[in-house]
Amino acid sequence: MAVFVQQLLNGLKIGSVYALVALGYTMVYGIIKLINFAHGDFIMVGAYTLVFTIPLMVASGMPAWTAVIFAVVACVAVGVGVEKVAYKPVREKGNRMSALITAVAMSLFLENLAQVLFGASPKTVSNIFKISNITVGGVTLNGNTIITIIIGVVVMLVLQAFVQNTKMGRAMRAVSEDREASILAGIKVNQTITLTFAIGSGLAAIASLMYCAAYPQAMPTMGSMLGLKAFVAAVLGGIGIVPGAMIGGLVIGLVESLSKAYLTTLTGGVLTSAFSDAIVFGILIVVLLIKPAGILGKDVGEKV
Amino acid sequence: MKKIFAAIVAASMVMAICAGCGAKDKVGEVASDAKQTAEEVKEEVEEAVADDGETIKIGIVAGVTGPTAVYGVAAQDGMLLAFDEINANGGILGKQVEVIKYDDKGDPTESCNAFNKLDGEGVCAVLGPITSGVCAAVAPIANDVGLVMLTATGTADTLTTADDYVFRACFADSYQGKKAAQFAAQELGVKDVAIIYASGDAYSAGCCDAFEAAAAEYGLNIVAKEGSATTDDTDFSAQLTTIANSGAEALFAPYYYNAVGPYIVPQAREAGFTGPIIGADGYDGTLTTMIEDKSIYNDIYFTNHYSPEDPSDTVQNFVKNFSDEYGTDYLNAFSALGYDAAYMLAQAIEEAGTTDRAAIRDAIAAINFSGVTGSFTLDETGTPLKSVPIITFKDGEQVFYTMLEN
Structure with a gap:
């Protein structure tokens, strides 16, 4: 039983990182119907910022996690920059497909730029949280895991409150629902889109802090697999829906962890723990077949 | 204002891309330079041979540019160091060694071309290539033309088979x-x-x-x-x-x-x-x-493959000589294996007593060698059965733990 609880916590740890990254996907998709494939690479930008700023913060006597401020600034700058330079012109001239291709291109661009700037070899991130482990009833709770889960939940709740209750949040939902009508209603659409990118990228920075606390290494391609799994999480929960991303992320994390832990025993060795990624992506296919709109998504007939 | 900002960012991105391209071009330049030098060397060698026939020609194929350049440079530096030492000590069979080296850029096709070229230039054996994938492409040619291919670093299990011209200085995966x-x-x-x-x-x-x-x-x-x-x-x-x-x-x-x-x-x-x-x-x-x-x-x-902390004389000697000649950037298992491969070949030629290709093949197959990466004989496929150093970490330092005898 203690082992099972441990495996659940392992799943929640990576799941809350997926959830935060998925939030970024979902917000951008919700508002401009663009799958921002460069979003995973914003995490990489955040991670490299942490690599270089944590020693600075520690040297100046601040706790290491305060370096997240720099990460947020860097990620927001990159996120808004990408939106202004690449996505906006394409959105105005091209169609949705060309926007998608642009997103893939930006992802490759950021990865290769990082390789040019920082080299291909991985860089170690310094210790972020100094919390000792807690043992409750034979289960060792890792300090990092607990912090990751708590931060994840708090960020999600704050974001949900922001989207539901503030003026800016209402503007975002309005643009998401009907762009033309919101222009008529006096909403500054472009400003709202920029804000969405800024928030999404800021979330990526927080996600990179949590990711680096658990997996302390930065490398140029670190965002691609992470981004893909978070994308699956966003689709699973219902892309465009904030609580959906939370649920999707946690479900994917748990599925991944539990399949790694028990797949070998359950299938009698036919499938091994190495198949967990296949199961995660298998879920994507199943969801697309059975409930294309995702767990929380509503089936809305498209106007033809 | 927004447009200006966009233009600046766009311009900087273009510049970053160009910077990437620039680096690539440079690699290409270096590569073609290397080729040119190799060709010049080749001409000189041909003249030298025409004059007296008093040298032993040995070929090296290594990817010293391209994606696996890190490995290629290390291994080739090790080989060149070994041949320098051999020449300084009177050469092989009383003759000086002439090295003809080609850069295959870590590419199988280039590597095959280089190997064929070396065959045409009459080398008695070839050291290289570096990675398993490239070695696998060259191996059939080596057997076809009957010219020894001794790779220092190709570790894939399937690379060597019995009764052929393909050997290695490293152990298999x-x-x-x-x-x-x-x-x-x-x-x-x-x-x-x-x-x-x-x-x-x-x-x-x-x-x-x-x-x-x-x-x-x-x-x-x-x-x-x-x-x-x-x-x-x-x-x-x-x-x-x-x-x-x-x-x-x-x-x-x-x-x-x-x-x-x-x-x-x-x-x-x-x-x-x-x-x-x-x-x-x-x-x-x-x-x-x-x-x-x-x-x-x-x-x-x-x-x-080896431990620089191993206190034996052979290892410490190699560490010192290599660091003096090339610095410590490439002082690793690859340079040690390159160094050993060169000495293996030299010993085989010495034992064969001739530069006849088939005789060298038989001499390598029967070799009993002792070098930086251990003492070994080859199994029937041409892969060493070596003693293996076990390395451990101690408070963030790499430490030699023990030598696991064969």
């Missing part, structure tokens, strides 16, 4: 799995072991298979065998939690340093696994990826 099992049983004295490996990676899976096969031989019980899809995974906590609760006394984890330092070891300790962790040569480089708390790496052992 699977050999390390076997040695790791031997180490666990004989040196650590454990009984119950666990394995975690990347099933989608030839190196990791190969090591795992060999370890499993040898485990039975050495009386080890495998109590848990867990996998990940690739060596690039970042989360192994689920598998390691299972392993920690399986009662295993030691863990065999054939991964590369980029996963070992930040993920495998910290996550294993976090999951509550306190026993020793055993790895293979992929652990070389873990020093650069360790997290702050270095004490968690203290019970880790891995097999390697």
